[in-house]
Amino acid sequence: MTSAPLQAIRGTRDIWGTEIRLWQYLEQHARDILGRANYQEIRTPIFEATELFQRGIGEGTDIVSKEMYTFTDRGERSLTLRPEGTAGVVRSLIEHKRLSQGVQRCWYQGAMFRYERPQAGRQRQFHQLGVEVFGSDDPRIDVEVMAVALEFLQALEIPNLTLELNSVGDPADRQRYKAALVEYLTPYAADLDPDSQVRLTKNPLRILDSKDPATQAILRTAPQLPQYLGKAAQQHFEQVQQGLQALGLAYELNPRLVRGLDYYTRTAFEITTQDLGAQSAVGGGGRYDHLVEELGGTATPAVGWAMGLERLVVLLQKQGEPPAPELDIYIVSQGAGTATLSLQISQMLRAHGLRVEMDVSQSSLGKQIKRADKLGSKACVIVGETEVTTRQIPVKWLATGVQELVAFPSGFSDPALWRTKFRQATSMLR
RNA sequence: GCGGCCGUAGCCAAGUGGUUAAGGCAGAGGAUUGUGGCUCCUCUAUGCGCGGGUUCGAAUCCCGUCGGUCGCCCCA
Structure with a gap:
């Protein structure tokens, strides 16, 4: 009797041969461009206390509620393979007291883990490149962070990318908007798709990016988030846009753009493509001015983004393969x-x-x-x-x-x- | 977690119940014992993801399972 052949675990894969050259190419550009912006690389552990992610990402999110690789170690500690990079970086900066040392510009790259059904450009072990900047709520930082992301993608010569921009406001703004949205949607509850009906009570903002046509039709006349911004958030949003314009960076306002993680405030953005099938997001990020205090640090504004490297590799593969280094x-x-x-x-x-x-x-x-x-x-x-x-x-x-x-x-x-x-x-x- | 399609060698692939599972590429050896690109010859799956079942007989039909892929959900 023969047993099943040993193989890589579902959702994980080996990277080798011609593909590895794309990864090296990509990593090289990341180091170059982020280095030129004087961002400092940071490498945090691949697993952390489960609590870090529960508090950081939010109990209500899909990531925390059903996608984490959580296990108990021999010391009875609950640990989790990191599902994203931001929480660990924040933990690290708090732990090393770096947040009182002025503006901190960081970048990281590495494996992340989410228990999801594998699909093109989506693995259970996948890789993200990300940047985080702490200690400034200056809109110029939001702009810088987006500019660096676009610079990186331009260096890779990836075509057909769109920068989508929104502001999700400060927490109070979002509360007011959430209430208005629920009020608007409740009469239509029966016409919403089943998922959105559930979200109406659990997480109304997520209804905004439903793909269901009926839901989308209802949303067409719904109140829009940017109209609910407070004065400060409003001004910040305008300055971010002015900054992007000053740099000649094209963007599209998308008032329906809300992001999956609870911690975002004000600026939210995504870089999207039509070339990836069901997966449109190449990267995304935004501002998270309250995450640090949420995790026990002194209140520190922050902004960052993450990109899915598998997705970039898929896009690079469409451009052809880089030549193999020649043997002398x-x-x-x-x-x-x-x-x-x-x-x-x-x-x-x-x-x-x-x-x-x-x-x-x-x-x-x-x-x-x-x-x-x-x-x-x-x-x-x-x-x-x-x-x-x-x-x-x-x-x-x-x-x-x-x-x-x-x-x-x-x-x-x-x-x-x-x-x-x-x-x-x-x-x-x- | 749900649904569609798929799974034959390192890669591409023919084969849809009946003798030893085509072919191409790649690889190894040889023609050519110290000199490449062309050509020719030989070899490379007791086995068709894995397990079970139906049958005289299964890569082929059935069930399960694992994996891939596309979509949903969600996200990078």
Whole structure:
């Protein structure tokens, strides 16, 4: 009897081969662009006390109520694999007393976990890139944070993205709006889709982004959130928009945009695309001026966003694959005494910054050179028994077939010589 | 958690009840014992996601299960 083959857990996946290059490309751009904005990377633990997420994200949210990977460890503590990045970062800054040290600009990247049905661009273990800025309620920070997000996506050359913007106001504004919305919707309760009927009592704001056509029709004449903003939130919202305009950043106001997590205040935004099937959000974020005190820190305004990296990778894949890094030298060898020589040569060439692979098969030289060719190596170093005594090692340039002799070790220890050789070899092809 | 479709080698795939499961790509070996790209030959699934059932006989039909995919919910 054979057992089921071992495989990656549902909703998790291996990233390798050509795909890993997209991830590296993406991470490289993230470091570049966030570094240029002088954001500091932070790496927080992948699991935290369950309570952190319950308090931070909100008991009523889907994430907390049904999507968390929660377990009890051997010390009887309730722990949870982080379903998002913000709570852990906030915990960390409170714990290390960084919130009294002026404005803190952070970014993070890493695996998050949510127990959901896997779908295109949605995994149970997925990766987010995020930024969080603490200690300022200046609208310029909201703008900066969005600008950095767009800059990053532009650097990746991802097309067809829309920045959707709204303000969800301060908590009191939202309360007034919620009441008005419920009042408006209650007479239509029977005509709403079943999910929205439930939300009418539990979480009315979420009715706003229902996809149900009947519900959408009812919402068309519903009161709109931005009309309920208090003076402060109103002014903030206007300044955010002015800032975006000043930078020439296009955005679309979406008065129905509310976000899934309870902690957002004022600015809320999403970056969306039509190229991802059912998943339209590439990233989203906003301001959360009360989360820090919610989690026990001194009241500190904050704003941030997160992007789903799997989704970015899906979009990047549509643009084609990045070229594989080219192999410079393939070292083939055969016969007595060639093992040591090939080892030494490969190490010397690597030290010059060349990409080098050493063939360790017992195949004929012909086979080995064939492999050099298939791997796309620019050159091939051929080490046979004769070379062990002559110390004159053939280097064959595969594109031209030209072969030259290089003295060992002197010829292999000179980095400038190899730079020249590669320059010549490339120019001969032109 | 709910619904549709799907699951044959590393990849792409033919096969829809009947002898040893096509073919292509990739991989290994050889023709070519120290020199690549072309060509030719050989090899690479006692097994069709896994488990059970129906049948003289199952990749093929049935049930379950695991996984994938698309959509719903929700979200990044």
